[in-house]
Amino acid sequence: xxxxxxxxxxxxxxxxxxxxxxxxxxxxxxxxxxxxxxxxxxxxxxxxxxxxxxxxxxxxxxxxxxxxxxxxxxxxxxxxxxxxxxxxxxxxxxxxxxxxxxxxxxxxxxxxxxxxxxxxxxxxxxxxxxxxxxxxxxxxxxxxxxxxxxxxxxxxxxxxxxxxxxxxxxxxxxxxxxxxxxxxxxxxxxxxxxxxxxxxxxxxxxxxxxxxxxxxxxxxxxxxxxxxxxxxxxxxxxxxxxxxxxxxxxxxxxxxxxxxxxxxxxxxxxxxxxxxxxxxxxxxxxxxxxxxxxxxxxxxxxxxxxxxxxxxxxxxxxxxxxxxxxxxxxxxxxxxxxxxxxxxxxxxxxx
Amino acid sequence: xxxxxxxxxxxxxxxxxxxxxxxxxxxxxxxxxxxxxxxxxxxxxxxxxxxxxxxxxxxxxxxxxxxxxxxxxxxxxxxxxxxxxxxxxxxxxxxxxxxxxxxxxxxxxxxxxxxxxxxxxxxxxxxxxxxxxxxxxxxxxxxxxxxxxxxxxxxxxxxxxxxxxxxxxxxxxxxxxxxxxxxxxxxxxxxxxxxxxxxxxxxxxxxxxxxxxxxxxxxxxxxxxxxxxxxxxxxxxxxxxxxxxxxxxxxxxxxxxxxxxxxxxxxxxxxxxxxxxxxxxxxxxxxxxxxxxxxxxxxxxxxxxxx
Numbered sequence: 001x002x003x004x005x006x007x008x009x010x011x012x013x014x015x016x017x018x019x020x021x022x023x024x025x026x027x028x029x030x031x032x033x034x035x036x037x038x039x040x041x042x043x044x045x046x047x048x049x050x051x052x053x054x055x056x057x058x059x060x061x062x063x064x065x066x067x068x069x070x071x072x073x074x075x076x077x078x079x080x081x082x083x084x085x086x087x088x089x090x091x092x093x094x095x096x097x098x099x100x101x102x103x104x105x106x107x108x109x110x111x112x113x114x115x116x117x118x119x120x121x122x123x124x125x126x127x128x129x130x131x132x133x134x135x136x137x138x139x140x141x142x143x144x145x146x147x148x149x150x151x152x153x154x155x156x157x158x159x160x161x162x163x164x165x166x167x168x169x170x171x172x173x174x175x176x177x178x179x180x181x182x183x184x185x186x187x188x189x190x191x192x193x194x195x196x197x198x199x200x201x202x203x204x205x206x207x208x209x210x211x212x213x214x215x216x217x218x219x220x221x222x223x224x225x226x227x228x229x230x231x232x233x234x235x236x237x238x239x240x241x242x243x244x245x246x247x248x249x250x251x252x253x254x255x256x257x258x259x260x261x262x263x264x265x266x267x268x269x270x271x272x273x274x275x276x277x278x279x280x281x282x283x284x285x286x287x288x289x290x291x292x293x294x295x296x297x298x299x300x301x302x303x304x305x306x307x308x309x310x311x312x313x314x315x316x317x318x319x320x321x322x323x324x325x326x327x328x329x330x331x332x333x334x335x336x337x338x339x340x341x342x343x344x345x346x347x348x349x350x351x
Numbered sequence: 352x353x354x355x356x357x358x359x360x361x362x363x364x365x366x367x368x369x370x371x372x373x374x375x376x377x378x379x380x381x382x383x384x385x386x387x388x389x390x391x392x393x394x395x396x397x398x399x400x401x402x403x404x405x406x407x408x409x410x411x412x413x414x415x416x417x418x419x420x421x422x423x424x425x426x427x428x429x430x431x432x433x434x435x436x437x438x439x440x441x442x443x444x445x446x447x448x449x450x451x452x453x454x455x456x457x458x459x460x461x462x463x464x465x466x467x468x469x470x471x472x473x474x475x476x477x478x479x480x481x482x483x484x485x486x487x488x489x490x491x492x493x494x495x496x497x498x499x500x501x502x503x504x505x506x507x508x509x510x511x512x513x514x515x516x517x518x519x520x521x522x523x524x525x526x527x528x529x530x531x532x533x534x535x536x537x538x539x540x541x542x543x544x545x546x547x548x549x550x551x552x553x554x555x556x557x558x559x560x561x562x563x564x565x566x567x568x569x570x571x572x573x574x575x576x577x578x579x580x581x582x583x584x585x586x587x588x589x590x591x592x593x594x595x596x597x598x599x600x601x602x603x604x605x606x607x608x609x610x611x612x613x614x615x616x617x618x619x620x621x622x623x624x625x626x627x628x629x630x631x632x633x634x635x636x637x638x639x640x641x642x643x644x645x646x647x648x649x650x651x652x653x654x655x656x657x658x
Contacts, residue, residue, distance in 0.1 A: 005437075005438075007655075088389075138633075145637070159620070286450075328451065328458060335429065335444070335447045338443055341437075
């Protein structure tokens with residue numbers, strides 16, 4: 001008896017929704033077994049990583065705070081992934097956005113009006129987009145693979161951040177710590193909206209989710225992105241520009257990552273330091289796939305991944321697993337969602 | 352510049368280039384078969400911790416290297432099953448492998464921080480290996496010679512043997528290779544396993560040769576440089592060696608710059624240099640090869656013949 005894959009005439013709607021859920025369930029099961037095998041408390045680990053952040057209401061703010069940048073970045077990445085434009089460097093664009101926004105803040109220390117936030121955020125978006133423009137330029141003009149260039153630029157952005165916070169931007173009153181001076185009160189957004197646990201970034205993420213949904217499902221541009229990804233030659237006949245799609249998807253995803261970066265800096269950290277990069281740019285790739293590249297799916301998936309971030313920290317202190325444990329669960333989830341993809345397009349047949 | 356300086360620079364460059372060369376050689380074979388595995392960084396880290404852990408328990412670095420190769424190959428099979436048997440997206444699956452390797456190596460390595468393993472002893476008499484001049488040829492870890500032997504063997508197999516021809520055929524035209532009776536999937540599985548083993552050995556070089564210690568994420572992005580190197584080399588084994596030494600020279604420059612005179616530029620500038628150079632080099636190479644004729648034609652495309 002052999003198992004064979006048989007192509008479905010139509011992608012299965014049921015599997016499209018069922019496989020991400022199954023991926024999360026199997027991640028929990030496999031994770032428990034794996035951590036038991038490694039000599040940790042497997043059940044305790046999955047309980048802390050997946051359930052404590054949901055059950056303990058004092059963790060909700062933490063989850064919402066981590067979900068915001070993940071969703072923002074993944075919304076942009078999903079657009080590119082549909083066009084098969086692979087932006088792997090969102091982490092670098094996230095840093096570049098924060099740096100650009102912070103530059104505006106440090107150039108205008110005397111401005112006492114809260115309106116300064118707006119140019120800061122715009123600079124953040126532009127900074128992220130500019131960082132993504134490098135792979136876009138190289139891809140469209142010189143045919144350089146965007147996977148490698150966008151990724152290399154993450155390392156360059158990390159070094160740039162390190163240079164600025166230990167050199168020219170170092171806080172003179174910071175006791176020699178590698179950090180910038182704190183933003184002024186006018187330059188800060190609140191941690192969360194008054195009276196709730198919702199950070200401003202999550203509200204923005206929700207509004208942008210609706211906007212992306214509209215664009216993807218109702219606009220010619222959304223259709224163009226899908227056609228360029230699924231059938232490049234058909235896209236050429238239809239007059240859709242492949243280069244234009246590369247540019248627009250990279251600029252949009254870079255801009256979204258930059259937005260996430262400056263919002264994180266101004267509403268959560270209040271300054272920049274060496275601990276600013278948190279791998280959101282890489283984790284957002286998982287969010288994008290777990291959310292099936294759909295804005296609503298991405299929003300839900302962002303919350304799921306945020307739970308593993310928070311839960312990973314909980315598990316470190318309560319069941320003493322290393323800090324990398326959350327990352328293992330995230331990788332498992334991505335493997336399982338990719339394996340699940342096959343069930344959307346194919347039927348398993350026993351022969 | 353004195354002779355001493357030149358020799359010590361060469362010794363550093365060759366040493367520092369070796370793991371990139373090993374990993375890139377493995378990836379070259381994988382890509383020649385038509386598969387793009389972006390998980391090199393993760394497989395290297397798995398190799399680094401496995402080699403370290405086995406050497407630490409057995410006091411035998413050779414067993415460590417073999418275990419590192421086996422672990423790299425084993426973890427690459429997770430990628431293999433997904434992209435070959437299930438036809439999943441290679442870019443995303445490779446990334447998942449990288450993330451898994453980073454996480455898993457940190458988890459396993461948690462108990463090994465701060466410990467030290469015995470290193471390889473030189474295979475040449477110390478008269479030669481410590482001679483101020485002859486150490487430029489004889490003064491390396493055995494792994495350096497093994498790496499060079501492997502890359503020459505791979506170059507020869509790819510270009511002058513039937514096995515190499517079949518591998519290239521699978522990467523250039525999978526349907527034709529399939530129709531004349533070769534198992535495309537089987538050959539790709541073997542290529543991926545070889546790539547995993549090479550990445551595993553490359554990783555063990557970090558934790559057993561460069562330093563005798565394990566540290567989280569100690570490969571520091573060299574796996575990604577190895578991927579760039581394959582493109583730089585135009586998928587040719589000979590150019591891979593030249594490219595690896597070029598990147599090695601850049602990294603050596605960073606070391607010297609940090610240690611001495613070039614302090615008018617910040618150390619972060621030198622640290623980002625290999626990545627900036629990789630981008631520049633990719634741009635130049637890709638411009639010359641605008642049609643993409645050097646890359647294997649089936650690179651990155653899933654093969655599902657009966658569908």
